[in-house]
Amino acid sequence: MMNRKLKSNTLVLVMLLLVTAIRSHAQPKKILIVSTNRDSVGTNVSGTFLKEIAYPFQYFTDKGFEVDIVTPKGGKAAIYSTGEVPDVLRSIRQSTLFMAKTSATLKPDEVTASKYAAVFYPGGHGQYFDVISDERIARLTATIYENGGTIGTAGHGVASLIDVKLSSGKYLIDGKRITCFPHWAELAWMNISSYGKLLPFDMQEVLARRGANLVVSTKETASDKALTLVADHPNRLVTGSFASSAPWVAEQMVSIISRSESPSETVQILRAVNNYAEGRNSGNIDRMKQAFHAGAVLKAIDEKTKDIVTTPIADYIARNKPGQKHDCSTDVRLLDYTATTAIARVTFTYTTHAYHDNLILLKVKDQWLITEKVYSKTVFQNQ
Incomplete structure (x- = not known):
């Protein structure tokens, strides 16, 4: 088991978010859009789908952000459209700024x-053949995210996240709630990819293997926005299933960025969790006490009676x-x-076992406090 190999005693995620809070007053006003240089799939014209890059580009610009576009080779981005282009979209495409960028x-x-x-990945099939395999772009995305940035993507753009790894070695999407372009839709609609036959992998299947908490519609539920528009605000990750989702994704991204410019609820919640976890690991009892409400309780299942024990x-x-001090690795989510309510999880991993704490927090008189700790223990089998 990989957790058994971990030896650090640092709260990487918590410290990252606390540092983000300190920096939040100086949040940069630039957004990076990732496009492709690949202009075909097989014999079919492809690249970045015009509406998925143009609408977010204009929205970000209108909201006061400077937008840069990056591609693996630089130079001209491969952008295509299908069918009749609406007047609004044509106007963006022909604008001096969009053409220059x-x-x-x-x-x-x-x-x-x-x-x-922030980083935004528009859809289209082109990125399957250059962006996804570009380690430099993956590192940029990971670094921007770990600096407190927001990630957004729509349609096939979600595939570009599959190999993005954080400094911890975990995939960015691991444990995050996201959606993507459904596999059934690839098979039914996408003649550009020869209905998926020209693509190197099934995005939906790989995202699941990477640990994503995947929400995907069926053909019958494709109109259900709860399944096609997913904003994981605590993790600053916004995804949409289809090309039409791109404007909504852009709006949600700006909303998250705006929230991060003021003291974040996320950081205040994690400060309480951090007081508990770091206090426990360092033997700082006073700091542990700061994390909990006076009436907080601990709950678990008794190994003998199999009933709830409350302490x-x-x-x-x-x-x-x-x-x-505790010699363990610590993962906080x-x-x-x-x-006024929050749910967090802390995992303390030792060589032979791990404790899993699910924490319930309430905002009491403007202060986030842990009111309930429900835990379980995993004992590792000898390898």
Whole structure:
């Protein structure tokens, strides 16, 4: 099991988000769009689908962001359209700024990640054959994300995320709630890809293998926006199933960026979780106490009775020895939150076992506090 190999005692995700909060007042006002140089799939014209790049480009620009476009080779982006182009879309395509940016795209080595607040991947089939395999673009996306940036994509653009890895070694999409262009739609609609036969892989299948929490419509539920428009706000990741989703994705991205410019609820929640996890690992009992509400409880299943055991959190804290350090790796995830409630998970992994803590937090008098800790233990089998 990979977790057994982990030895660091750092709260990578929590510290990353806390650093993001410190930097949030200086959030850069630039957005990077990733396009392709590949203009065909087999004998069919392809590339980046015009409506999926043009509408977000214009929306970002209208909202005051400077937009840069990057492709693997730089130079002209391969952009195509099908059918009649609406007047609004034609106007964007013919605008001086859009033509300048798409005819002289940046190479990955010309992009400085720290200057960008977000990355957007438009759809089209072109990126299957150059963007996905470009490690430089993947590193840029990972760095921008780990700097606190937002990631958005629509349609086939979601495929571009499959090989993006964070500094922890995990895939960016691992554990994130996303959608994608459905495999059934590829088989039914996409003559450009010869109905999927010309593509190197099934995006939906690979995303699932990479650990994504995948939400995908069936043909019968394709009109259900809950299945085709997915915004994972805590993880700053927005995805849409179809080309028509691109404007919505852009709007959600700007909303998330705007939220990050003020003290973030996400960071305040994780500060409480961090007080618990780091306090526990370092033997700082006072810091642990700061994380919990006075009436908080610990719950678990008794191994003998198989029933629920409830313990006051004060009793749990009292069992921890001041100054006692824990040699374990720690993984923290904020699963979801609303205005006054939040759910987080902390996993403490040792050589032989791991503890999994699911934490319920409430915003009490404007302060996020853990009110319930539900835990379980996994014992690793000898390899």
